[in-house]
Amino acid sequence: VAGEAFPPALANSVVELLPGCEVHNLYGPTEATVEVTGSRYVPGADRLPIGRPIWNTQVYVLDAALRPVPPGVNGELYLAGVCLARGYLGHPELTADRFVACPHGEPGGRMYRTGDVARWTKDGQVEYIGRTDFQVKLRGQRIELSEIVQVLTGHPDVAQAAVIVRENQHGDKRLVGYVVPDQGADLDAAELPEYVRGRLPDYMAPAVVVPLAELPLTPAGKLDRNALPSEYETLPDSGEPRNAHEEKLCALFGELLGVEKVGIDDDFFVLGGHSLMATRLSARIRKQFGVDMPVRTIVRYPTVAELAALVLTGGIPTEDVDPYAVVLPLHDDPGTGKSPVWFVHGGGGLGWVFFAFAPYVRDRAAYALQSRGWNDTDPLAGSVQEMVDDYLAHIRATQPEGPYNLIGWSFGGPIVHALAEALERQGHQVALMAVLDAMPSSGFKELSGREENAFRKEVAEFLGEFMNTGNLDHLLDTMGKVGANNRALMKDYDSPVYGGDMLYFHAKLGRDWGSYAPHWKQHVLGSIEEFDVDASHEYLHMPKAAGQIMRVIAGRLD
Incomplete structure (x- = not known):
């Protein structure tokens, strides 16, 4: 079989219909004389590689800098060897774009950029993932839509599948899946996002999966993505308004x-x-x-x-919560008698992101500390020490006695460390002090973005991946003011030495300068226990990352 991606379910059908017949999957574009790799299908396998290169052909899976990627990591597939065409007749610009110099072979050699996403398996075969045309970036994560399709079609009750990114009028984006059930199958599409989560990272799970009688096709027989219905068009009627x-x-x-x-x-x-x-x-x-x-x-x-x-x-809680107050309750005290958890804000000063963390500690009260100045009346903090003293007073007013549990993300890292040191110095017990991918104060000395406009721009670019920021001027202006002030204050502060232990969570994606944990050793006399998180720094509040972090923390609290 050649010419299109070969689903394992179809390969299984061929084996069942033709017992004793070997099934081979061949791959190769016309630019490389049709077939350049091949593999024999093993009945029952849930993956069908495109195999190993044939004689006199070289295959490379490379990153954006044309460096080979390790097995299991996605990259773009390049082909080299005597099989390559000379180029596209009469199209020198297209030839130059696709037939490029090969840095991995003989001097003067060329390779062909296929535009296909692939990865090496552990046994030295190439696995086709999809087209680079179908790569999307959603909330900071690069996603191969074909990889999600592959998982969906691997479900025993799914015959065909498609996945796209839907964007509403406010700029909010989410993954939407479409499936055609197998003939006679009783498929519950609502369970499919959880099925995907069991096989791929959480951020690759569709928000919703829509069942269809058939996928719309173009006149050429390809999937017509523009004709896929809105997920809302297919939702069952959930009830008309009664008042x-x-x-x-x-x-x-x-x-x-x-x-x-x-x-x-x-x-x-x-x-x-x-x-x-x-x-x-x-x-x-x-x-x-x-x-x-x-x-x-x-x-x-x-x-x-x-x-x-x-x-x-009138059933709205009477203890109305100010979303900009210094102490933001994330959920109520359930009355278990367990000590609360305190989260400390990042550079922008708000603690709203910790709503994603709080569900993991529902057996105790949870609070987020937020920077002064968000209510447009209170003055900004004048120093980090003033901020620490202020937060300490608010913590003690809510929770007079320990043990204290403190968690800080980014800018909040050196703050919770300073709070832990102050509480310990005053004779109080600190049961848990966790730092989420943060530097001690020394790391902030040369950090840019201390100007309001610079910090505002950073925040606007980040929020722009989630929503339309066109009507958030007041929020962005205030965050620019608060965030620039926080960064400026930290450059004049020196982190103290804390006598207890630290849990450190390292965001291992998105940068290559490693963990900050070693920088904390001169500021922590106890142990520093480090955990890797599958996310980049700014996305630690996403479901998968928050779950990884809080399952460790909840276990320690128990």
């Missing part, structure tokens, strides 16, 4: 999320919402109904019906 409050909330959900039809049982977060979008919903509810609906209430009661009931009955 004016539900009607208005359905309209608010639809407007914010870019969804044409919303039912009363639709979940804000299932429809594509996230914590930043929830702040917009909170503001719109305040404007529409004249009541405050804290973000944490929306997280707890995310459907139209639940929120409308709260508005109608």
